[in-house]
Amino acid sequence: MTGPVWPEVYKKLGVSPVINAQSWVTALGGSIMRPEVLRAMDEAAGAYVDMMQLNRAAGEVVARSCGAEQGLVTAGCSAAQVLMVAACMTGQSEHNVEQLPDTTGMKDEVVLFKGQRNRYDKAFITAGATLVEYGTADSARPEDLDAAINDNTACVAYVIGPFIAPGIGLEETVRVAHARAVPVIVDAAAEVPPRANLTRFHKMGADMVAFSGGKGIGGPQSAGLLAGKADLMEAVVMNSLNLHSPIAGIGRPMKVSKENIVGLVTAIELFTDSDEGIEWDAWQSKALYVAGRLSGIDGVRVVIEDETNERQGPQPVLRFEDAYKGPSIAEIKEQLQSGDPAIFVGGAEARGEICIVMVDVRDGEEIIIADRMSDILRSGRVVAEKPNRP
Numbered sequence: 503m504t505g506p507v508w509p510e511v512y513k514k515l516g517v518s519p520v521i522n523a524q525s526w527v528t529a530l531g532g533s534i535m536r537p538e539v540l541r542a543m544d545e546a547a548g549a550y551v552d553m554m555q556l557n558r559a560a561g562e563v564v565a566r567s568c569g570a571e572q573g574l575v576t577a578g579c580s581a582a583q584v585l586m587v588a589a590c591m592t593g594q595s596e597h598n599v600e601q602l603p604d605t606t607g608m609k610d611e612v613v614l615f616k617g618q619r620n621r622y623d624k625a626f627i628t629a630g631a632t633l634v635e636y637g638t639a640d641s642a643r644p645e646d647l648d649a650a651i652n653d654n655t656a657c658v659a660y661v662i663g664p665f666i667a668p669g670i671g672l673e674e675t676v677r678v679a680h681a682r683a684v685p686v687i688v689d690a691a692a693e694v695p696p697r698a699n700l701t702r703f704h705k706m707g708a709d710m711v712a713f714s715g716g717k718g719i720g721g722p723q724s725a726g727l728l729a730g731k732a733d734l735m736e737a738v739v740m741n742s743l744n745l746h747s748p749i750a751g752i753g754r755p756m757k758v759s760k761e762n763i764v765g766l767v768t769a770i771e772l773f774t775d776s777d778e779g780i781e782w783d784a785w786q787s788k789a790l791y792v793a794g795r796l797s798g799i800d801g802v803r804v805v806i807e808d809e810t811n812e813r814q815g816p817q818p819v820l821r822f823e824d825a826y827k828g829p830s831i832a833e834i835k836e837q838l839q840s841g842d843p844a845i846f847v848g849g850a851e852a853r854g855e856i857c858i859v860m861v862d863v864r865d866g867e868e869i870i871i872a873d874r875m876s877d878i879l880r881s882g883r884v885v886a887e888k889p890n891r892p
């Protein structure tokens with residue numbers, strides 16, 4: 503069976519390529535960079551530069567694309583989360599920058615809606631802050647946020663992502679926080695595309711917003727974009743780029759290489775210049791193909807869902823009814839992952855669904871996915887006989 507190409511560098515290490523129908527997840531390599539991005543990185547690798555100058559220039563590209571006052575290329579969205587909190591705690595005090603992660607004498611609480619707790623929020627406390635939750639797992643009121651803010655509050659954090667509850671919403675969060683003179687920082691790692699989201703959260707009044715560079719933007723996997731208000735962004739720079747100063751900043755382990763900076767800048771420009779309608783249509787046609795191939799199986803309901811259902815692009819979502827006699831969701835995933843090539847799909851037992859995300863599925867791979875899914879779903883759970891092919 504023809505699968506994805508197997509680059510020699512991976513073959514030498516004994517690492518096989520996989521089909522990624524799970525989205526821009528870190529665990530599967532983020533995204534594939536375009537040839538233009540790789541050429542730019544290759545070129546960047548051929549010269550020494552003053553990294554401060556390069557960071558400042560690249561930051562201007564980030565700021566412009568986000569419609570913000572100042573920007574910076576970071577080592578991913580998580581690194582940006584660390585730096586945002588650090589900046590809110592230290593301000594532009596060299597003494598404070600030097601002192602982190604010891605926060606004595608600084609405001610060091612990060613306020614976050616309980617319903618937005620997630621596996622990435624450790625980055626909010628990495629610089630030495632403490633997380634303070636408000637609301638319940640399901641809901642919150644503006645007065646809950648207001649009550650959680652005190653003299654020790656460094657910032658209010660807000661997380662935007664698929665299936666992450668909005669709570670009181672970003673605009674209301676900004677209103678309440680700003681009334682108490684507290685900045686709002688946003689983790690919007692995987693919220694682009696749509697391209698309009700690059701500027702959207704800044705327009706809503708957020709003080710700093712972070713995106714991954716290696717997800718929908720198609721930059722280096724370990725790069726990210728951070729942009730926001732100039733005074734806070736200058737504090738971010740102090741915490742991360744102590745290149746020509748004796749200060750030891752908390753951001754040193756999160757440096758970005760010249761190749762990654764140039765790669766991300768190139769990816770952003772390609773991303774903002776390209777037509778998202780064309781991109782979306784390609785995902786839709788793969789989704790339609792797979793959905794068509796998986797129709798007519800007893801007890802399997804296949805629906806194409808998209809952004810309106812908090813999905814990343816149009817994708818077939820499979821749900822299972824009583825009439826379904828095939829393998830369980832966990833067994834299906836196990837079989838897909840242990841095949842050759844391994845196929846990773848999204849969805850979970852907890853939500854009772856499998857989703858086949860098309861944003862990282864390369865041309866032709868949708869056929870392999872449909873073949874294998876069809877075989878697995880049409881095979882009986884108990885009877886280990888030949889699958890009855892259509």
Ligand SMILES: *Cc1c(COP(=O)(O)O)cnc(C)c1O
Pocket residue numbers: 528577578579580581622661662663689690691692713714715716725726
């Ligand atoms: C992916 C993700 C991150 C981490 O981003 P990196 O660029 O991989 O560091 C943080 N928060 C959310 C919600 C994410 O989806």
